[in-house]
Amino acid sequence: MTRKLPIIAVATAPGKAGVGVIRISGPQLLPIAEALFHKALTPRQTNLLTLRDARGETIDQLIAIYFAAPASFTGEDVLELQCHGGPQLLELVMKRCLELGKDQGLVIAEPGEFSLRAYLNNKIDLAQAEAIADLIDAQSEAAVRGAARSLQGVFSNDINALIEEITQLRILVESTLDFPEEEIEFLENAQARQRLSAVMEKLHKLREGAKQGKILRDGIQLVLAGAPNVGKSSLLNRLAGEEVAIVTPIAGTTRDRVKESITISGIPMHIIDTAGLRETSDLVEAKGIERSWEAIQAADLVIFLQDSNSINAIDSAAVLDLKAQILKALPPKCPVLEVINKSDLLANEASHQSESPSLLISAKTGDGVETLKQKILESVGWGGSQEGAIVARRRHLDCLDRAATHLDKSQQFAADGNISLELFAEELRLAQDQLGHITGKLLPDDLLGKIFSQFCIGK
Incomplete structure (x- = not known):
């Protein structure tokens, strides 16, 4: 190797x-x-x-x-x-x-x-080795601390403890395979179902922590989308705290993606300001709009920005059609935040805010922007606490998800009226293998080589 x-x-x-x-x-x-x-x-x-x-x-x-x-x-x-x-x-x-x-x-x-x-x-397991690269690439203080915890073995220890509990349950199940007439009595005496439920609960908590850890590691790909001249560039500038995008009253000023990385409550945010979505005969603008749709298709969160000037026509066919197009282009499980900009131009802001399910802000004055930041974090599933957080990768989440699927199946095979110790034991083994992949046990050599090839030379 x-x-x-x-x-x-x-x-x-x-x-x-x-x-x-x-x-x-x-x-x-x-x-x-x-x-x-x-x-x-x-x-x-x-x-x-x-x-x-x-x-x-x-x-x-x-x-x-x-x-x-x-x-x-x-x-x-x-x-x-x-x-x-x-x-x-x-x-x-x-x-x-x-x-x-x-x-x-x-x-x-x-x-x-x-x-x-x-x-x-x-000297280290695979999760710790990956934490070395994550520590080097950390984009925020919280990510640094999370990677350091993973490098110290916090994540690996949790995984290994779960593997040990599944191992002990497997030993009990497999030792009873030669006595099929005692299956029901075994499950009751050994409290196998209760032990399995406890393992599943611990795995659930580990998955939730890993989801938070992936947010810390990778940040959030946040796309500002909407029609031309609704204030996407102004919102980008407001969130970034500086003039990173050109703002003019002319529709179609932004003709290409503008990307800026910031942190919100310690969470990395990669904000992409896109060209206004509309039909156009301008070849340059059309190319920018094409890239806007590409950004939407790769987003973790989309802010669909609208203009308060047309708030009375918020359910107009054009707005609904654009919203439908955006929803159709989204990747699976990607949330959309509907935001109405230019609240400073409204005569009665409070009544409009209460009547509309959308969040009302002013990118010009900053009104509502702090609330928007909190909504962003809530929308992507951030739990709000960095205490004890670790960093995690997509690979880790996939392994945890597959392990959870196998434990769900094992629970079905251990259910009353559907007892099958052979299948129960097999699903436990498959769940155990998936957890072992995280720390590098039983990991295929080709995948191992791919993981380390992404590291820096000298690391």
Whole structure:
């Protein structure tokens, strides 16, 4: 699955910096370290050393730290070189390391290969390995804290505890398979149904927490949609707190998607201002409208913005037709918030607000915008608490959903009048396997390779 050769990569981000770190991992790295510095390195001690090229000229004075296996991140021998952070300098250090490590087979690491080796050497499980990438890519303080909890094993511990409970239930069920005449008595004496219900309740709570965690990790793709000149760009500017989109009284000003990322109560929001949806013969505007529909089709939440100038005709055929088109284009389970803008132009705002199911705001003055932010969070299912939150991925949610489906089936096979211990046990096994996929147990090699290929090189 992975190469046994020693690997090397720059572990810090590209660009100029005060310090750049180069990481080497593999079996028996001491010969490479001695070839680089002509000195034996003591494990876990910092060494201020000079690295020279083949002609004996100084490349850099750096700090080298050697970690002997298995007491390292990857579980292998690891050598970390802390150099000055110039890109050209790091390239020269890499080149010199590859020259002197040639006899040991030193090669450049593939994306995620350090984390993959840590996983394969049982230093971390798969959920923790993914949390490393999530910690690096975190888009908010809450996401950082959630990823850190996952890296510490909070999510994995919950999964493993659930697996253990299912395992114990499987042991009870499978030990009774040879005594079919005692099925009913077994289920009652072992309280199998009650134990299964408790497992299902814990899985439900874990799924809800994972849904919150996915919101923390990925944020929300929020699309502002509506007819031209209803104030979509003004609302984007109001939410962003700055002028990121051009606003004019001319309909059709926005001809392409404008995207801005913000946070609302610590939750990342990727807001897309779209071109006004209408029929047009303008080729440029038509292309922008086409991209608007593409954005709607990929949205997590759509705000259907309308204009208070036409509030008396809110049920007009044109508005209803546009709303129907938007609802038809939405991805499954994507909510729509109906919002009426320009409340500052209304003579009696309070009466209009009470009569209309839509939320009334003014992007110009800010009236109603704070309420809109709360509605946004409610619409996407955010529970409102970041305490103890973890980050989760779509893959995790899919595994949890499939595990829940199998537990539902197992409950059916354990029901009165429909007892089948063989099928009960099989559905428990399938649920257990799905949970095991989250931490990397029984995960296919091709999927494992795909997951780690999305990591940064050097991680």
